[in-house]
Amino acid sequence: MIKFEFSKIKTKDFELQFSTELQCLEFLANEKWKHGYVCNKCENTNYCKGKTPFSRRCTKCKHDESATAHTMFHRCKIPINEAFKMAYEVCSLPDISISNLSEKLKIRHMTCWKLKKKIMECIKENQNATS
Ligand SMILES: [Zn+2]
Numbered sequence: 386m387i388k389f390e391f392s393k394i395k396t397k398d399f400e401l402q403f404s405t406e407l408q409c410l411e412f413l414a415n416e417k418w419k420h421g422y423v424c425n426k427c428e429n430t431n432y433c434k435g436k437t438p439f440s441r442r443c444t445k446c447k448h449d450e451s452a453t454a455h456t457m458f459h460r461c462k463i464p465i466n467e468a469f470k471m472a473y474e475v476c477s478l479p480d481i482s483i484s485n486l487s488e489k490l491k492i493r494h495m496t497c498w499k500l501k502k503k504i505m506e507c508i509k510e511n512q513n514a515t516s
Pocket of ligand 1: 446
């Protein structure tokens with residue numbers, strides 16, 4: 386599981402670091418495979434470039450894993466940089482209401498609700514892992 390220590394990043398730095406989708410995908414890929422690449426399907430450790438930006442494709446079974454697969458941003462309905470922004474808001478202020486989030490980020494209520502739930506689960510998992 387990827388650890389997000391967004392709450393330690395200043396807003397200005399966050400905006401610089403994660404303003405585009407590519408920046409967010411690169412971050413996810415780096416975090417996900419920081420201990421090296423292993424194919425989920427066949428455990429091969431060799432890969433080549435996949436179909437989507439920063440995805441990796443197994444050289445043996447051709448399984449293509451995107452940077453967002455197995456992260457809380459998997460199958461995310463909104464652009465990944467918007468989702469990152471939300472994760473940042475929620476990490477800095479876990480009690481923020483859905484209405485507040487929705488208004489602040491101009492994202493639909495239902496989308497906010499779903500993603501916030503995932504983000505909170507992720508935060509909890511991280512806390513359990515470190516304590
Ligand atoms: Zn494989």
